[in-house]
Amino acid sequence: MTSNRAAVVTCLALAGSASVAGAQGYQLRIDTRAQTAAYRGVRQDSVLANEVVTAPTGGLQTADGFFVRCPPGSTFCFFFRPGAYRQGGPLVSSVDLTMWGMGVRGLSLRVNGRAGVDLGESEVWPGTEPAVQLLEAYAEYAIRRVTTRGGRQLLANRLGVVGFDGGRAILRAGAGLEAEAYVGLGMARATALPVSSAVLNPLDDFQPRERQWVAGGAVGWSGRRGDVRIDYQREVERESRQFASERAAISGEVRPLERWSLAAGVEYDLANTWFGNADAALRYVSPRITVAVGARQYRPHFDLWTIWGAFSPVPYHAVNASVWLRPLERLELRGRWERYAFSPTETETPLVDVDNDGWRFGAGASFSPTDSWTIDVGYREEYGPGASSHGFEGSVSVVPSPRITLTAYGSTLDRPLEFRFEETGVDVFGVDAEWRPTARVRLALGGAHYAEDRRRPDASGFDWNQTRLNARVTLLFGSGADHAPLPRALRTRPRAGS
């Protein structure tokens, strides 16, 4: 209850401060979203080896019908029962505030925070602890040649997204040249919490006791026919003075001809002395057709305070292609394909066959018979080591008035898992409704029914159906000439088959 109150108070305080601030301009967006969701996992159990019986399929099972695994020589056999039914009810409120015009030209303040609670009985929704999380809170001073920032901020580049509390300076030297440097106390990867936070360690694993230093810099050049940027970043543990990571990356794009571009980049891990993620893509873009072919390498990155890097994760290399067509004004077609193969792991054994390559494929189409209606269908399939899936997706959207959008969608999914015998079929049917009563208010409601059929021939093969509901309220406050809300950069709902 205390965390709930803190979350609510924080949101109200941020909203209140924005409305009374003496800034010449401000923009405040408050998103509040709620959802109900349920899942049911598994629970490990065991039974005495002399109590198992022969199943109709010829294997062994418990007396109540669960397949068991009996290690040689063990007095127990093991199996997984269906887990408890867990209900999550996340309520997340995000606040995004920017203020400027406070008497110093070029000075602005920015705050992005989130308050979240799980109102469900099981409190199982990830990421709702702690209840209040501050993603960004910094002051920025920007003039023609220089931008400086101080405070909590997120940094996104080819090396990933990292947050830190510190300072950052960007110098624009003219002629497209830019240099950047930053230093601060870092956050854990992909979270607004320090690496020492207890909630980041649910497995009770190794964990640093103090936050790490993050420092780095970049130089870049941007011109009419191309861009290039070099990034360097190191993270150093404060306690031991040892590296948590040290990486560099180069990214570039050339546009030699109108409509053509070649973008490429690679990151290099200076501690592990190997290349991390890398990619290159050649694109042709026109109003009617976009074609891209590319190649990439993916290798996971682990901080050096873990031991995972010593297990020598190997990269996979992929070639891919995508095409987007608009043969008619109201018809869009799209397709994507990728094939990948892992580098040799030097662990292969004839005793167990594990795939070392896979592929992904997706195709879809969008058709708008009128300005108000959009029909979207797609199919996707992927097969690879560990898991695979395939299924259809589709949606119908109608805009009966400029302020209302209604969407009905559905999908099918077959999900055979290679490493676990649990073939599953999931059918989803849902509806979404969005209403924008004014330019500053957006309301949305949605619901979906999940029909999941776990196709096992034993007692674990239960059907697991549920209905999920979600609601969202977005409020925009602002002043100044540019108060109009900008459209989203990306579609809220990815298109089918993509």
Place this chain on the structure above:
Amino acid sequence: MIAALRLLPVLLAIPFLFQQGHAQTRDRFDHWQHRDLFPKCTSCHAGVQDQAQTIWPQPAACADCHDGVITETVRWRPPSDPPATNLRFTHRAHAEAVGRTTRADSLLDCRSCHAEPGADRMQVRLAVAQNCLDCHGIRAPHLEAPDSSCATCHVPLAQAVRLTRADVSEFPVPQSHNAREFELEGHGRLAKGTSPVSAACATCHARDFCSECHVNAPEVAAIQALAPDPRSLAIESKLKAPRSHADPAFLRRHGSDVRQPATACATCHTQESCLACHAGKPTVALALPASGPGRGKGAVIHRERPASHGGDFADLHGPAADARPATCSGCHVRSQCLDCHRPNAADAAPGYHPAGFLSRHPAAAYTRETSCADCHNNGQFCADCHVSAGLSARGRLNAGYHDAKGSFILGHGQAARQNLESCVACHSERDCLSCHSARAGQRFNPHGPGFDPATLRRKNSQACTACHGALIPSSPGQ
């Protein structure tokens, strides 16, 4: 009296002629039917020649015949107000001007203006504009006459005070305005042809009209030379983008173009034009006027997807954004990026992933279709949920969870090196160290291809001590 009555038809036509000064040819009084009654025009319209008399006949004169006995009565009253017109014309002044020019009393009779050439005396109508043009030496049809000739007959709109907004809206469009370049460069050249502004423009337009498109109107002398007049807004202004704007590359190129003296841009664009797309105020925008009182809205900018983005850019924008983040920030604000690229992305509504993604996430995550770790912390997001779902390996390894592969434990090394991020979503380091440690368990060496012990030790020797303790070998084989 009879003479006055004969002039009646002509004079009745005058208010309709003057009403708008254009395209008025209909005569409500049938002069031709009365041709035998009135030998002289001035019989009815004495005021044309004699300023002391009225230009209209007295209604009583009509009643001499239209008495209800001989013929039916007519209900006609002379107009009480001056005509609503923008013509630079009175009969007396015109006659005087003709006299000064020709040194004669007048070479003109009523038919000179009010009848087609060669027509009978009483085949009159409203003044024939072409007759005016012919006399004034303008060899062109009315609406095709050179713009410089408009002021010959017409006063500026601001002086035509009796014209209503509706009258203005019905002004015909001169032929010159249909020229291909007129809406862009052409009208500007014409307006500045004579200082301070062409009288031709002032005939139909006023400052308000120009200010609708020209957001820099307060700074343009030619526009300021026009009088303000809100009636001019009755003519719809059509702002047309220059041809350069239709170039597919324009959107990408306009940034460098606008760094040139932005005078041309300032014609139609205020700073708000930039802000429609650009987050923050670009420096170059300061060269443009800010919208406000006295300025029109100018070009209304609607944000649209740049041609370079293509239809599937959302899926492919990463490499380009890495190479030139400053370009992205020209149009996109941080909160837009954070809508998807937000740390700890445990949101409560559909967002980046499609509905039902939770059901199919194993396939996407096992081989990392994309980098899940950019948005999801493995400990807080993946492991937290998997622990709740009973998927973590707490308590026992080799319990048979991966039951689709017989003897999976024997082949787990390949799976682990290929999909280590998936493994650590359920397994802790201690799970692996129970076998892969130099100090305990099976002492299986976990190091594989690409392992560089010397560099790793130099960067962080603590990771080595987790398995090797204080005795870290100088090479992995030791």
